[in-house]
Amino acid sequence: MFRGRTFLLFLVATVAAADPAPQSSIDGAIRYGLGEPLTTDQIAALNISVLPNGEGLPEGKGSAREGATVYATHCAACHGDEGEGRGDFVALVGGQGTLSSTQPVLTVGSYWPTATTAFDYIRRAMPYTTPGVLTADEVYAVTAWILEKNQIIAPGTVLDRRTLPKVRMPNKDGFLPDPRPDVAR
Amino acid sequence: MAIAAIPAAVSAEEMRTLGAARREYGERSQFERSARLFPPASSTPMTGASRSPLQDQFGIITPSALHFERHHSGVPTIDPATHELAIHGLVERPQRFTMSLLKRLPSVSRIHFIECGGNAGREHRGNSGATVQQSHGLVSCSEWTGVRLSTLLREVGLKPAARWVLAEGADASRHARSIPLAKALEDVLVAYGQNGEALRPEQGYPLRLLVPGWEGNVSVKWLHRLHVIDQPMMTRDEAASYTDLMPDGKARAFSFEMESNSVITSPSGGQQVEGRGWLEISGLAWSGRGRIEQVDVSTDGGRTWRQAELQAPVLSKAFTRFRLPWRWDGQEAVLVSRSRDETGYVQPTREAIVAARGMKEGPDGFNHYNGMKPWKITREGMVTHV
CATH class of the missing domain: 3.90.420.10 (Oxidoreductase, molybdopterin-binding domain)
Known part of the structure; x- marks a missing residue:
């Protein structure tokens, strides 16, 4: 036993002498230090995350009035003139009060729990064939158009980084944690 | 008259002709046709899903070229040198x-x-x-x-x-x-x-x-x-x-795990059983909660069950191949498999899932379905869905 411990100490000393010790983190695991630092500017250029509390929303503003033009130009061809949906392209408007019925209609207005989700998704992925073409003002405006059509915001409401996270979605409390396993044998 | 060392009549063409040259990146045999499946016409042609031909897969590894696809705005071309x-x-x-x-x-x-x-x-x-x-x-x-x-x-x-x-x-x-x-x-x-x-x-x-x-x-x-x-x-x-x-x-949100599942891939829907006698029932089982512990197979629609053999190694959160030799007597039969994972969870029937979760689709249809999948073999040997 004594011999074993002596050998272990010898081994540790040899390894330490041959190679400078890597940096250790709090839990004792090795940190390799290979990554390049990411600067604040680089993060700002990459980071399009928008959190439900509004963190990450850009400057800019828009209302449904401007949003109607944005929608007609970039969205209506697929989602329909009034956001009613068309074929594979989902409806964006309507369906409130139908979730507990036998024919639920799931739209941004009836189903989505957070208003920031609409802004985020439009900015990151829409329009389908030309994502990224809309300005921040246009994304705020078309988000306002969708929310106003769903009668979630009052006519004329201007959305910006302060007002958008305060919008209360009708189905905000409609979601539950995963209870599975839930199926009896 | 010289006599050929090997009579042409008993040697096939490929044994008398030089084969193809080497190639830098291999392709499958020209005789193989297994392919992913997706609707030919789509309103968003770059986007959607393609389905893996599980009925053709051997073992537990899906060939990369046949791995199912799902993407939302097409497959990007990314240079790894700048990624x-x-x-x-x-x-x-x-x-x-x-x-x-x-x-x-x-x-x-x-x-x-x-x-x-x-x-x-x-x-x-x-x-x-x-x-x-x-x-x-x-x-x-x-x-x-x-x-x-x-x-x-x-x-x-x-x-x-x-x-x-x-x-x-x-x-x-x-x-x-x-x-x-x-x-x-x-x-x-x-x-x-x-x-x-x-x-x-x-x-x-x-x-x-x-x-x-x-x-x-x-x-x-x-x-x-x-x-x-x-x-x-x-x-x-x-x-x-x-x-x-x-x-x-x-609605349930953040329901991440895929629960214990299994399906018989051979014989399976669309295939033909060629005559009565022994054949191997084979399929895939998997669980998002760990290892597959047991797979049972029924040939009478779930009335009686026999334990299938699991191909080692049985790995956590991986496909597990199961097999059961079976003698088909030429009568109508309903084949179905049922998996159990290491948590003790047993794959349910469709009826039990519908009873627990109802029939309301989410925004993109039903998710997290893992019901048992029966296949019917007709007296003619045709395998159909039930």
Whole structure:
């Protein structure tokens, strides 16, 4: 036993002498230090995350009035003139009060729990064939158009980084944690 | 008259002709036709899903070229020489990693299935798939190689408030999902390898997240950004799309795990059993909660069951191949399999799932369906859905 411990100490000393010790983190695991630092500017250029509390929303503003033009130009061809949906392209408007019925209609207005989700998704992925073409003002405006059509915001409401996270979605409390396993044998 | 050493009559053409030359990158035999399946006409041709031909797969590894696909805005073309992974947010040292730096970090290879959350969702609806490719083709299994996400998070150092990791892809939809930190640290990989070579473009080349056992949508492909945050971001795919609507109008959210499942791939729908006698019933079982412990097979529609043999090694959150020799007597038969995983959970029937969760589809149909799948063999040997 004594011999074993002596050998272990010898081994540790040899390894330490041959190679400078890597940096250790709090839990004792090795940190390799290979990554390049990411600067604040680089993060700002990459980071399009928008959190439900509004963190990450850009400057800019828009209302449904401007949003109607944005929608007609970039969205209506697929989602329909009034956001009613068309074929594979989902409806964006309507369906409130139908979730507990036998024919639920799931739209941004009836189903989505957070208003920031609409802004985020439009900015990151829409329009389908030309994502990224809309300005921040246009994304705020078309988000306002969708929310106003769903009668979630009052006519004329201007959305910006302060007002958008305060919008209360009708189905905000409609979601539950995963209870599975839930199926009896 | 000279006599040929080998009479032409008994040697086939290929034995008397020089074969083809070597080639740098191999292709399958010209006689093989197995292919992914997707609708030929689509309103969004770049986007959608293609289904893996499970009926043709041997063993547990899906050939990379036949791995199912699901993407939202097409498959991007990404040059690995310029691709970088950025990690920022609630971390001590925001960092970026080139592909070559990632490959210097300690790597690990693991065999895991990926299953689309909506796999077999039409079975829940009652539209029974005619073939196993149609019914269950949105699942595949590969050996994935990459860096543990926990290694990368240790490199950047987590701040105490860190709770979730947002993963974002570099495709035209900038697909994004939030993953709880506990799972991120448990077994998630940042993978660049698939079945011994680089990821296929459809599978996220050059870099993807691999979240073992969870709905495939969270295994973000074309990974370019990880944002450590204190709450889920509520992206469309977690706030709305991948939720499960219940009969009372409430919906389950963040229902990540794919529960224990199995399906018989041979004989399966669309195939023909050629005559009575012995044949091998074979199929695939998998569970997002761990190892498959047992698979039972019934040939009488679930009245009696026999235990199938499991092909070793049986791996956690991976395909497990099961087999059972069976003598078909030429009579009508209904074949069905039932898996049990290491948690003791037993794969349910469709009826039990419908009783528990109802018949209301979420925004993209039914998710997380894992009901038993019966196949009927007619007296003529035709295999059909039930």
